[in-house]
Amino acid sequence: MASDILDVFNIKEEARVQPKKRARSENDFGSQSKKKKHAMSRELYNLIGSNLPPVAVEKGFKFKDKINSGKASPWVWAPFKNEARSDDLELHHWVKGPVAPSDEQRSYNFAKYNTSLDIPSFSKEEYDEKLKDMSEDWDFEETKFLFDLARDYDLRWAVIYDRYEFYNNKQRSLEDLKERLYSVSAKLLNSNPDGTRDVALIKGLESFDKKQELERKQYLDRLIHRAPTEIAEEESLVIEARKFELAAKKMLMERAQLLQLLDSPQSSASIEQYTTSSGLTQLYNSLMTVDKSKKRKPEVPVPPQLGPNAIPHTQQIQQAQQQHLMRQRQGKKSSLSQKLYGGKQEISQQQAQSEVWQLLQSKLTAEEMEVYGLRFHDEKLQPGVYIRSQKLSSFKPAVQAKVAEVLNELQISMKPTLPTANVCSKFDQLLQSIATLIDLKKQTDKLSGEVALIKSQKGIE
Structure with a gap:
């Protein structure tokens, strides 16, 4: 292999650099056995020769080498106070690194999650002035009790409804509590003396409708307590609705394509570039490229059917064709039956020439032929015995x-x-x-x- 390469480059065998030979010592036996483990193959050595690899291979880190990352970080048992508590309780926790005296006054990290809703409050004078005329069924004490519960439980209505026990023992539904709280809050926010009004929040509070909320819960209750048959029926209706939507989209797409084909193209650019032979050649090549890029379906001759994108005139033509075909079939069947039953229609020339037919016609009447089950078929029959019901239309x-x-x-x-x-x-x-x-x-x-x-x-x- 190496001699062939040297012949191609016109290099003589003597010009190759020969490695220097040295005398083998006694210690070479061990080193030679070690070198043989990592020695390259003979074919590769013949290709490369005595040239060294261009990239120097250096020893990297092993997988289990220990990396000196420095000194370990200390952890300190430091005190802290939670600003969310009102009793100034001092607790301790572990903190990484040394803690400076200034860091001890730093706020607790998780105190920011202790949030509460901004529920408006009112006094007795404000209630008598603005809120007393809203409802005669509610008084100041019960309204104040409701707002206190909402403030304590952060508007968790399930808990508020469970804890709502006022001394007058009036039966209040959850919708009654919501309606009272939202209407009073909207009234207070709307008459804010500071002049700052959150219009979106006020509209959201005023949009609560007790009747609509009750209807919504009734619908949900009916939805949960549906029977398996009703669920299956709804799923089938959804599937059918999706099929109708897809069919409508397909119909609109096919109609658009049909209208695009029927509309005459409107020329918006100049045609001077296509007046020469080179311009016509370029136009022909571009049209052929566009035509080849379209995927055409194999044209299979099928009978014309009434498609969803047909225009009314085409539908009338196709219906007329179908009716004409049905009339022809019925005419053929009636003529065949009349021939079989010996009517007044003319008999075919082949049957007239048949001696058997003439003999039967002279000896038997039509009623007798029907009784005996004698028939003459114009079409070619299949060999063997078959059942009449097999010849029914499929x-x-x-x-x-x-x-x-x-x-x-x-x-x-x-x-x-x-x-x-x-x-x-x-x-x-x-x-x-x-x-x-x-x-x-x-x-x-x-x-x-x-x-x-x-x-x-x-x-x-």
Whole structure:
């Protein structure tokens, strides 16, 4: 390998730097065994040669090396006073580092969390002047007792309602206590002699409605005591509502795309740059690039269906096409039945040429052929024996489930009980009619949803 590299660079073998040889001593056996442990492979040595690595490797710290971090910090058992207490009690706690005499007068760290609500207070004269006419059911002593409880328990209404026991033994509900406290507080703040008024706080206190609070609690009580069936019904309604929202969004998006395609493009820039051949080539390349970037779905030929974004004229055309197809099917079925039952319609040329058909026609009447179950089929039949009910019309799984539901409501089985030819023919017509009605109902629901959406957007009731 090394000789090949030297040949590429036109370097002679003699120009290589050869390491100096020294005589092997007796102490070299131990060092040689140690070097072999960390020796590099022969291929790597042949590539590198006698060149040293460009980066010097230094010995770093080991994982368990002890780091001298200095002297340990002392802890002192220092006294302190909590400003939240009114008895000037002196307590002690551990403090890191030496404590200076000035630090002992420092405030306690957790005293700032001892906060209280600023609940307004009033005197007997203020009550008689401003608050006496608010309610005849409340007096000064009971109102003062309520404000003292609210101040002691920081407006924790559950505790206030539990501790509320006034000497007049009047039954007060929690809503009565809230209404009295909020109305009196709003009156006091509104008539503040200092002139400072918190408008947002006053509006919040005046907005309390006792009747609305009772209704809210009744609704919550009903919500908590719901039955499992009601919960499942609500969840299903929420899911259906989300489906309707997604369908409406999809319909609006498809409509916007359709309108964007139908609207003629408005030219806002100059077209002089596209009058030359180079400009047309550049325009063609840009359009091809945009066209390739769009992900196209594979075009599969499907029968035209009534989509949610179709315009009313298109819906009328599609409904007319569907009705025309239904009439053609019914006409084919009626003509086939008339041929089978020997009506006045003309018989096909192949059947007229058949000797068996002529013989039966001359010997048997239509009623006798119906009694004996004799029929002549125009279509090609499959070989072997089959059941008439197997030839009934089948639909997509979603439509089939709805057809089964309608038949269940009509108390009709999915398969005819006595599958004669006439019964199977009528039953197939029934299935076709049910499927057509389901499709029409689906389109009607879409149209009614679209009309309701447009009315809600335009504000029409």
